[in-house]
Amino acid sequence: MTPYEELLSKAEKLGIKIREHDFGADNECGYYCDNKILINSRITENQKHGVLAEEIGHHFKTLGDITDQTETLNIKQERIARRKGYEFLLQPxxxxxxxxxxxxxxxxxxxxxxxxxxxxxxxxxxxxxxxxxxxxxxxxxxxxxxxxxxxxxxxxxxxx
Known part of the structure; x- marks a missing residue:
């Protein structure tokens, strides 16, 4: 099993449903809402691995809609969620x-x-x-x- 598949399995055990979706571009992106994660199907598996980890970080650390990244509080929540997501990929x-x-x-x-x-x-x-x-x-x-x-x-x- 690849690291991406292992992380998919962990996410599913946490009760998170994951689906790959064509976002219409090759951008590294995903979306988390209500125990569901969408990941861009056009990106590589290594990119999906990183995106999935970040979205799992949002599962644990984000409250509400933080898509407006001009708001200071949203920027802070994004940083906190990313740091949590990094823990699923790599520790020092x-x-x-x-x-x-x-x-x-x-x-x-x-x-x-x-x-x-x-x-x-x-x-x-x-x-x-x-x-x-x-x-x-x-x-x-x-x-x-x-x-x-x-x-x-x-x-x-x-x-x-």
Whole structure:
């Protein structure tokens, strides 16, 4: 089962009905309302994976209609829902796992997690907002800025 299919299964277990629909364009988009998610059928599976995660985030975090993104409160709810959706795709510790599995750049990491490079970049930018330029996770230190980097901590006094 692909990661997208696994996430579809999780969503269905949460009582969410998912349907793919032709939105008339190739845009990465979806829509959540009342335990139902519509996903653009014209996009790739990796794009659908990212869109589905975001819409599940709306299931947990959004109240009401937030389609008017000129409203400050709606923008804030959108950001909160996206962050929740990112949790279904990737956690910082998952980046370490990808690194240990041999992924050397953002393209390999995005392929490893079956998401687009744009979605991975969004997630890493969100990690920067949450954790700053870098953060220690387990015996690794992840650098988020200026570029993604990993350092193994072999001794608490030294980072390699």
């Amino acid at each position: 510790i998952d980046l370490i796992y990808a690194y240990r599995c041999g992924c050397k750049d953002l393209y390999e990491i995005s392929d490893f997690f079956s998401i687009t490079i744009d979605k991975l970049t969004e997630i890493i930018n969100d990690f920067k907002l949450q954790y700053g330029l870098g953060k220690k996770f387990d015996k690794y230190f992840i650098i988020f800025e200026p570029t993604l980097g990993f350092y193994e901590i072999l001794n608490e006094n030294y980072i390699y």
